Amino acid sequence: MIENNNQEIELDENHLIQIRKEKLKELQEQGKDPYEITKFNRTNTAGEIKANYEKFEEKDVTVAGRIIAKRIMGKASFCTIQDCDEKIQSYVSINDLGEESYKEFKTWDIGDIIGITGFVFKTRTEEISVHAKEVTLLTKSLRPLPEKFHGLKDPDLRYRQRYVDLIVNPEVKKTFEIRSKIISNIRKILDGEGYLEVETPVLNTISGGATARPFTTHHNSLNIDMYLRIALELNLKRLIVGGFDKVYEIGRVFRNEGMDIRHNPEFTELELYAAYQDFHDMMDITEKIFSETAQEILGTTKVTYQGQEIDLAPGWKRITMIDSIKEACGVDFNEITTDEEAVALAKERGIEIPDKTKETRGDVISLFFDEYVEHTLIQPTFIYEYPVEISPLAKKCPNNKKMTERFEAFICGREYGNAFSELNDPIDQYERFKKQVEAKEAGDEEAADMDEDFVRSLEIGLPPTGGLGIGVDRLVMLLTDSDSIRDVLLFPTMKPLN
Secondary structure, three states: OOOOEEEEEOOOOOHHHHHHHHHHHHHHHHHOOHHHHHOOOOOOOOOHHHHOOHHHOEEEEEEEEEEEEEEEEOOOEEEEEOOOEEEEEEEEEEEEEEEEEHHHHHOOOOOOEEEEEEEEOOOOOOOOEEEEEEEEEEOOOOOOOOOOOOOOHHHHHHOOOOOHHHHHHHHHEEEEEEHHHHHHHHHHHHHOOOEEEEEOEEOOOOOOOOOOOOEEEOOOOOOOEEEOOOOOOOHHHHHHHHOEEHHHHHHHHEEHHHHOOOOOEEEEEEEEEEEEEEEHHHHHHHHHHHHHHHHHHHHHOOEEEEEEEEOOOOOOOOEHHHHHHHHHHHOOOOOOOOOOHHHHHHHHHOOOOOOOHOOOOHHHHHHHHHOOHHOOOOOOOEEEEEEEEHHOOOOOOEEEEEEEEEEEEEEEEEEEEHHHHHHHOOOHHHHHHHHHHHHHHHHOOOOOOOOOOHHHHHHHHOOEEEEEEEEEHHHHHHOOOOOHHHHHHHOOOOOOOO
C-alpha cells in the first residue's frame, strides 16, 4: 500500500519497492541521503514521555522511531512513530516546518525511520503527542511492512522474518523482554545462593553428558572431527573436582534430533552443580527457581498455561517412578525383578520396545512411564528414582542398586528439569560408559562416547555432588503461555525456502 491524500492504492509489492527506491534516488541526488547519517541525538523515548506527561508537558524533546501510521490533511498532518518501548503521535504542520520540509515529509512512507524535535502536548482527544518543529529522515525503508489490519500472521513467515514480526506484533516483543528478565532473575537467584557462573566449550572432541544424537563438524587445523555440545554436564563437574563448590552455566546446547513444538535443534539450558549436596537439594533449588521467577515476572506463583492453572509455589508432589506407574495403571515393578518378566509384560500391554538393546527391566519401566504417567502430570511433580539403564551419570540408590538418585520435574505433562545425585565412583562410571559404547556400536546413535578424561577426573576425586539441568526455553514458554518453543526463540531453526 502507499498513501496519496488519504487514498490507499493497491500495488504489486515489487512496484512499491521500485517507487521507494526512486524516492531514495531523488533524495541522494539532492544531497539528502539518509544512509549517510551516522548519529541522531534522541533525548527521550515515547514510553518515558507517556509515563511522565506532567514532567514533559510543553517541554522540548527529541524522539526517534519507525513511522507506523500517517494521516495527511493538507497543511497539517499526524504521524505515529514506534520506538523501542512505545508509540507516540506527532503533529506536523507546514507552518512549523516550512513549505519545503513539509513537502518532503509528506513523501515519506510507512516503515521509514525518522527523528522528531518538538514540544509535548495533548490533543483535544487527550492523546499525548509531540508538536513537531523539525523532522529528519534517518532511514529509508525500501520494503513495505505488512498491511496494518492483517499484519504478519503466518507462523512460518513470522519465524523467518522475526525482524518484521517484532515491528508489527507488539506482544511478540513483550515475550522476548520477559525471556530476558527470566534469565536475569535465574542469575540473581543462583548468585544469591553462592553459585559461580562459568563458561565451558561448545566444541568438544567427545559427545557426552546426555543421551542424544550430536551435530558433528571438522576442525581443519587439527584435522579432527568435533561435536557441538549436547549438554554442559561433564565440564562443569570437572570444575567441582577442581575445587569450586557451586557452579552454573546458562548456554546453548545442540541436539541433532526431531523438531516439534517442544524441540528445536539448538536450545538454552541451565545446568548447576553443588558439592556436598544431593538430588533432594536439587528439588529444593528447582522449586525456588520456578516459584521466585514466576513471582518476580508475573507477581504470583499461580500461572495459567494453555488453559490450565498451575501453582508453582514450593511443596511440589514427590513420587518415585515405580509408584507413579503403580498409581496410573496398577503395575508394580517392585514385583517384576527380571528383564524377561518386564519384556513379557510390555508385549502383553502392547508397548513396543524400540530395539533389542533396550530389552531390559529399566528400559521397560521408562516406557511404561511414558505411556501411562507423563501426560497426567499437570501440577508440578518430581518423579524420582530412575532405572540405572537410562541414567548413566547418576548415583545408584543405596537401598536399591537397580535405581538411581535421579529426578525429573514435570508440569502440564512436560519435562522441565533433570537432576542427579552425581555418580562419583570412577570404576562404576567407566563400566557405564562401556555399556554406552556397546549400545552405540549396536546402532544407538544417542548413546554417549567413552570419556576417559572424565573418568580420570573422578579418579582425582569428585565430592558428593548434586546436579540439575533446566530447559530455559520451556520455562519461558510456561511463564508466557506460549504453545510452541519457536514462539520463545528469536531465531528458531528453519529449513531454507530454496
